Amino acid sequence: MDYAIESTELVKRYGARRALDGLTLAVPRYAVLGLIGPNGAGKTTWMMSIAGLLHLHGGTINLLGCGPFDPAVHSGRITLLPQDSELPLESRPIDLLTHYGLLQRLTRHEAKRTAIEMLREVHLEDRLTATVRSLSHGMRKRVMIAQCFIGSPELVLLDEPLSGLDPREAAHMRAFLTRRRGRQTLVISSHNLNDIEAMCDRVAFIEKGRTVRNTTLDEIIGTSSMLLYRVTAEPSDLSAIGAAVPGATLSFNAATGTVCCRYDPNRDSPAQINARVLPPLLAQCGVIDISRGDSLEAAYLRE
Amino acid sequence: MNALVQTWRVACYEWFDALRSRRALVVLLLYLAAAVCNMHWSINLLHKLESELATALQLPATEQAGVVSTALWKSKPFQRMMKRMTQNDLVLRDITGKHPVELIYAWFAFFYTPLLVVLVAGNRIAEEIGSGSVRYVIFRTSRASWSIGKFIGQVFMIGLALILSGASAYAVAKIRLAGSGTPDLFLNMVQWSLRAWVYSIPYLGLAMGLSHLTRSSSKATVMGILAITACFVLSILIRHFTTDTGWRAYLPHLGQLLPDGHKMLLWRNAPAPLIAGSATLITLGFCYLFTGYAFFRTRDV
Numbered sequence: 001m002d003y004a005i006e007s008t009e010l011v012k013r014y015g016a017r018r019a020l021d022g023l024t025l026a027v028p029r030y031a032v033l034g035l036i037g038p039n040g041a042g043k044t045t046w047m048m049s050i051a052g053l054l055h056l057h058g059g060t061i062n063l064l065g066c067g068p069f070d071p072a073v074h075s076g077r078i079t080l081l082p083q084d085s086e087l088p089l090e091s092r093p094i095d096l097l098t099h100y101g102l103l104q105r106l107t108r109h110e111a112k113r114t115a116i117e118m119l120r121e122v123h124l125e126d127r128l129t130a131t132v133r134s135l136s137h138g139m140r141k142r143v144m145i146a147q148c149f150i151g152s153p154e155l156v157l158l159d160e161p162l163s164g165l166d167p168r169e170a171a172h173m174r175a176f177l178t179r180r181r182g183r184q185t186l187v188i189s190s191h192n193l194n195d196i197e198a199m200c201d202r203v204a205f206i207e208k209g210r211t212v213r214n215t216t217l218d219e220i221i222g223t224s225s226m227l228l229y230r231v232t233a234e235p236s237d238l239s240a241i242g243a244a245v246p247g248a249t250l251s252f253n254a255a256t257g258t259v260c261c262r263y264d265p266n267r268d269s270p271a272q273i274n275a276r277v278l279p280p281l282l283a284q285c286g287v288i289d290i291s292r293g294d295s296l297e298a299a300y301l302r303e
Numbered sequence: 304m305n306a307l308v309q310t311w312r313v314a315c316y317e318w319f320d321a322l323r324s325r326r327a328l329v330v331l332l333l334y335l336a337a338a339v340c341n342m343h344w345s346i347n348l349l350h351k352l353e354s355e356l357a358t359a360l361q362l363p364a365t366e367q368a369g370v371v372s373t374a375l376w377k378s379k380p381f382q383r384m385m386k387r388m389t390q391n392d393l394v395l396r397d398i399t400g401k402h403p404v405e406l407i408y409a410w411f412a413f414f415y416t417p418l419l420v421v422l423v424a425g426n427r428i429a430e431e432i433g434s435g436s437v438r439y440v441i442f443r444t445s446r447a448s449w450s451i452g453k454f455i456g457q458v459f460m461i462g463l464a465l466i467l468s469g470a471s472a473y474a475v476a477k478i479r480l481a482g483s484g485t486p487d488l489f490l491n492m493v494q495w496s497l498r499a500w501v502y503s504i505p506y507l508g509l510a511m512g513l514s515h516l517t518r519s520s521s522k523a524t525v526m527g528i529l530a531i532t533a534c535f536v537l538s539i540l541i542r543h544f545t546t547d548t549g550w551r552a553y554l555p556h557l558g559q560l561l562p563d564g565h566k567m568l569l570w571r572n573a574p575a576p577l578i579a580g581s582a583t584l585i586t587l588g589f590c591y592l593f594t595g596y597a598f599f600r601t602r603d604v
Contacts, residue, residue: 051442054603071445072305080442085435090324099316103309103443147439 003062004029004155004185005050010059012045012209019045020056021209027202029154032181034196034217035189036300037206043189044083046206047157050187051080064154076104079148083159083189086140087132093119093143094128097150104151111150118146121176123169138165145173155185162195174198197221197296205303213303222262223293227273229259232286241280245273256298309444313452318459321423330422331464338411338468342475345407349480389567390542397572404476404483405491411472412465412499413566417506417531419464424457424507425527428514428599437604450596454511454588461507462500469496498569501581505562506531508588512595538563562587 005027012020020042027033035043048054050061052069061068064077087096094115101111119128122142132140141164148156161177162170177199180186190196196203197217204214218224234252235241238259242250248263259281263273270292281287294302321327382399389395398406428450431437440449469492477484510527517523541558544551558564565587568580 048438048603051438053438053441055601069442071442071448075443078442080438082435082438085438087439088320088431088434088436091320095316095319099312100439100443102312103440105305144439 002029002065003027004031004064005187006060006062007046007050008060010046010049010061011057012042012049012054013057018209020049020059022059023206023210025204025206025211025214027185027187029185030182031202032177032186032188032200033202033204034200034296035187035204035206036191036193036196036296041206042209043206044159045209047080047159047187047189048082051078051082051157053080053082076106076151077153078155079150079153079157081144081148081156081158081161085144087143087147089131089133091132092129093124093132093135093146096132096143097147100147101150104153106151114150115146118149119143121149122146123172138169141165142169142173149180153184156180156187158186158188160190161188162190162192170195193295193297193300203296205300217296218293220299221293221296222299224265225262226293227261227263227270227277228289228291228294229261229277229281229287230257230289230291231259231281232257232288235259235281235284237284241277241284244276244280248273248277250277260294306445306448309448310452310455313440313444313449314455314459317427317453317456321427321456321460322463327423327460330419331460331467334415334419334464335468335471337415338408338472339475341411342404342407342472343479346404346476346479349403389570391567391570393576394567394570398570402483402488402491404472404480404488405495408469408472408476408492409495409499409570412468412495413502413569416461416465416499416503417534417562420461420503420506421510421524421527421531423460423464425510426514426520426523427453427457428511428595429517429523430520432515432599432604433518433520435604441604446600447596450511450515450592450599454507454592457507457511458500458504461503462497465496465500465503466493469493498577501584502562502566502569504588505584505591506534506588508591509534509562512591512593515595515599534561534563537561559583560587 003026005025007026008024010020010023011018019040023042023046025046035046037043045054049056050063050069052071063069063074066073069078094112097115097118098108098111101114102108104111106114116125116128119125122145124139124142124146127135127139132143135143141161145158145161148158158177162173165173174195177186177188181201186199188196188199201217202215203217203220205212213220234254238250238252241259242248245261245263245268247267248261251260252258253260261273261277274290278287382395385398386392386395389398437449470489473489473492476488509530510523513526513530514523517526538558538561541554541561545554546552555564562584565580565583568576569584571577571580
């Protein structure tokens, strides 16, 4: 597999504390990877290390097949939305983004055109020449997101990209990031698992500076191999329903009030499973809702 | 080549951004005002001296300052005073023929430039490290390009401030002082601005080098002020304690590491000392900067 990032056994210490404790994580090219983990798990440290902002105490990084971060090699190919980092307050978004474009070796004309295009994309076309100081927190965040996509970099690292945005702008940015799928490699760190679920096709769980799991979203939440039936009461005879779907496994979760049916997607389609499960299930209880796969939140909490 | 282009881009943006920044602009205007006021008050003082001289000699009082100042400038007591001030015969010889206005402005520019440097640029790097805005740049360009670019941008900024202050001091002199409105004097004032600009470079390197060591903008300014004060104090101590024999004879070598050790070369007329002094001061500026950068290149941002 072709990887955009291959990080192996990364170690970063702050005094006695290990922020990265042998973290190994590979991100396939053109994937949209969601980084999930508790506060202090090492997500931000990992991202900053990838972008060359932090010096590591151990481990190896291979970015876009060209070794560890080197501005001479990776400038313009990798961008970062860092967490808790202010833009220069007296700068104007249009000047700032044009400057960043120039540093990414775009021509002045290209840099300015891309800057305007990106600011338009984040709905700031009317604030091109306002100073960053005069922008609201959400607007600044949108400028920060816009700077990541100047010059169409191959790899974009986004640390909490949607925090601080109003619901309308958050939805717009979610759609914008989703549209990048297949064109760029994105790594998104967020505590909002619904956002990760909506935007990413891969998910990595990080805990205490180590990768606990790194796989496809589909595999984690079971979109293509699991159907969940929210029911009004516990079915009295689950084995009778199981008999109708040979090769599938059924279980009832009393906490969520759902019947979970895991099946082999190579053998049956969701429609076929529904056709076989629903008649015996409806004979025993009411069905309120059917969904493909579990929520990421539930899957994460289960891990 | 590419690193040079990147450095140039950072420098241009730094200059452009500093010009728009309200704080830098306020400091520049204050410096400009100080140059104008200094020239105005110096001319007032000159006029007063001339009037007293005219009264003592029972001559008619002059309407405008500057009528007898050239003669005053060349008088023995004044020469003795200048010799004590410069402590350098070569410099004294070179400045003897200068117009008083030039020397008043040069004294002002050389005296206040280090302070201007600290106030305008002392915290530029620390400010960006502290706010995190450096994080948007150093994955686009190298840390060295960023640091040197910021430094060069500020060098431009100080240069602009000094040339403007030179021009405004000339304007005041032209209005207030008899026979000082010549184009030659204007060019000489610009030349003094350029000399003060070169003198500002090591102080800028020192302030910005120190700025790499901290994330706090105010701490960087304080460190800059302390460092520049230490430079002045050390220069005075070196001058005071230097003797011809013993270990004290080596003190002037220590003084070569300080900007003041080369300042007098910028007051000379001949090209050789001027070029040598300028080259040494610029090198010193970069050395101070790189000392701070050496820490920054290995630190986390």
